[in-house]
Amino acid sequence: MSVVHRIRLPIGAVPLVEVGHLAEPAEVLATRRPPGPGMSIPVAARLHRSPAVAAACLSVTPGSYLEAGERLAEDRGREVVVPSACLFLAYDLDDGTALVAPLLGNEPIVGHVRGEVSAIDDEGMELRIGGALLEGVGGTGGAVHGELRVAVHEPGEELRASMIDVDATGRIVVGGSRASAETLTRARAMGVAGIVLGGLLDKELRDFETTQQRRRQVGGTRGDFAVVLLEGFGKVGLDPGMFAWFRAHEGRMASIFGSSARVYVYDAEPPPARRALPRPGDRVIAHRRPHAGRAGELVRLLDAPHAAASGISARSAIVRFEGGPTAIVPLANLEATEPVPGA
């Protein structure tokens, strides 16, 4: 199976690859020169004009990119040129100066995915990826890649700090039902590329983000790190079917995108699919408390709407959860999970 991944290119980015190129996750696909801190260039003084008159002599409008030596303003044989490549931002009518932002050195744009470049346009490029895409419900961080390593034994097991060892360095660690902010901090400190979990407390995620932001401000962290949640927020385990799929693909290369909650696993079989509106006999996953993250079998649809403990009356089903207990669950809180082909 294959999926298409799109990479946005900012204005001024120069692609380094062509359509048909086979890109590796760490490969630089394009470069750009970002603007740096602003500086002022006297215009009126150099043209020997008043600030108001000099404004009419500008050759470019704010927002224009200029190369080194390119003309900024011109009048009666006198001209003002920019000393280096820059972005012209504004002209000050009070003192007759131009505010420009010099362009810094080339900055690489890394794709973080493995695939074939299938299209390139002004706004971005598309790569066709041979593998599986999982879309989660939340996450944090940028794009990272590494080999998959399953660190827990059960889909509902918490990922603890002690499970993060040197073997996890540079890898994407798959955990179970949650991880504390301390575990995430240790993982980052140990050089783990990223973490995939069933669930995580929103508070733990925010605490972790806050500590990372503070460390960044004082220059204490380098490199990227990402977390993706696949099932929900809170103590929510991975779907056992999904957990088995991850185990079957341990050691495969994967890329994860924290802020957009996407996981690509290369050269992988299709993951267990999800479907709304399950039917009797389907394997299902429940998404709300008190059953959030639990898997089971939908035994029967109730003939009439059923009122939950909250008082909400809705179409409901009897579900036999793994481990034995049976419960009535609103159908809207259930998703059918399709078995992995060949599993």
Place this chain on the structure above:
Amino acid sequence: MTVGIETELAVLIDVGSAWAKASVIGRVRGRWRLVTRVAQPTAWGAGELQRALLERLEAAVDARLAPRMGELLASANRIECHTARRPGRIVVAAVSRELSGGAARRAAEAAGWQVAEIVTLDDGRSLADRLATLQSVETDAWVIAGGFDGTRSRRALEAAALVASARRRGSGPVIWAGSDELADEVAALFEAEGCSPVGNVRPDPRRESTAPLREHLQGLLRTVVAREDETHLAAIALPRAIGALAVGSGLRILAVDIGARGAISALAEPDGSFDSRIRGGGGLAGLAGVPGSAARVSRLAGDAGDEATVADLLQTLRSRPASLAETPEELSATHAAARVQAASLIEDAAQGALDLVIGCGSTIAGAPHPAQAARILLDGLRPIGVTQLALDAASVLGPLGTLPDDEISEGIGLLIEDLLLPLGTAVVCRGGEPGRMAMRVTVHRAGWPDTAPVEVRSGQLQVVPLARGQEAELTIEPGDGVTLGAGRRSPRIQALATGGAIGLILDARGIPIMLPRRGDDRRAMLASWRDALAREPAPGVERVA
């Protein structure tokens, strides 16, 4: 075999971003009545909605009609409204976060846009960071604001230049909502017709004027994002229906719908004019990840668990918007979140005294108990004075608002018996000292013996039974320093109250509601208000909290 009974059906469908609601109305012996309704996650699809309706109809109608129901339903008129397929995303670039930036953001949100990014020249970021942020954001339109009218602000031009540097030529439209002196200069930064000037959102240091930008953005939203027939958009249709209802009833009406993603309010005057507000991030999902929101919701709910638990729930509402609260705690937190969003929806609107407040949508009108819906309306909107409360329980107002102008009133008139579920009448006052009498209310019901006046103290909520269809004349005597909104010449105020599922609600909790600082006291007070509204009344006995 021929059937000896005929009918005519119409299906009214409201497709929201998370839930779809459908009602079947039928005409039998010349009268249109609501026959049945269903609601289901939108993701289940139109086929499942049709199947569920058919199943309900076959069980509900005359047995002679049942075999033909599929055919009748398939040929029934369908009147449908829906939420915009995707939210319009907008970037705000401004000089000041508090002044121009804040005003532009509020205008954009009130017009139904989702603010994808806000960059201001005082946001503490470096120039390079601001440019990188603007270059990486995906947006449908840009708003630039800064500088007071009659001035030439260099900083405002810088904000415009930032957008000119980050935006690809010919991409999303740019709106200049800053100093009028700079309009031509800013327009010159963009391609011809790429930038439109509107009135300054901050014309001077002491005045905010968001209406011109909001109105422009409302129009732009329809052309840029919602290319479908705009009259079928719920954000357009609901206010139209409320406008027609206001004309027909001669009432001043506020309708509110807190959806999964966005929220809509429509304030209609008896002359039919209306002011609608759409907040892209004003739905239940909009509170997830917002600093402080989990703590606020936890505090307002009282019985929903701690801040961390509520934070997880808010994220669940964002990531799985069609799922339902199964536990009382989760429902309580969801309703508290709806109250927060309802308050936020009207925070900068001068709403004044209202005659009728209508709760719409699954969150409010679909609440399991009418008391919960009343609580969202009362606590979120704080309608001062004497106001009727009702629910659009069958979700028919939106679909009716898609009809041609001259047919909306007709549709409302035909369905008047089933249109709204009355909750009762609320008397909300402001002011007074804690523990002292806020108002004394005498309730006169025709044919009933006069009862002693009801005294309500500041901080109290009392309910007097008044059933649906009953009316009562009220004599209200506000206490010292207490007001019901309008100025008064007499120490007594006369008003008419109509009954409903809750009754007559006497609310002296103040505006805004002040809660005790101590957690135990706060929880006890919230529980007492909840119980006062929800308790099944003994006839003629007030419920007090």
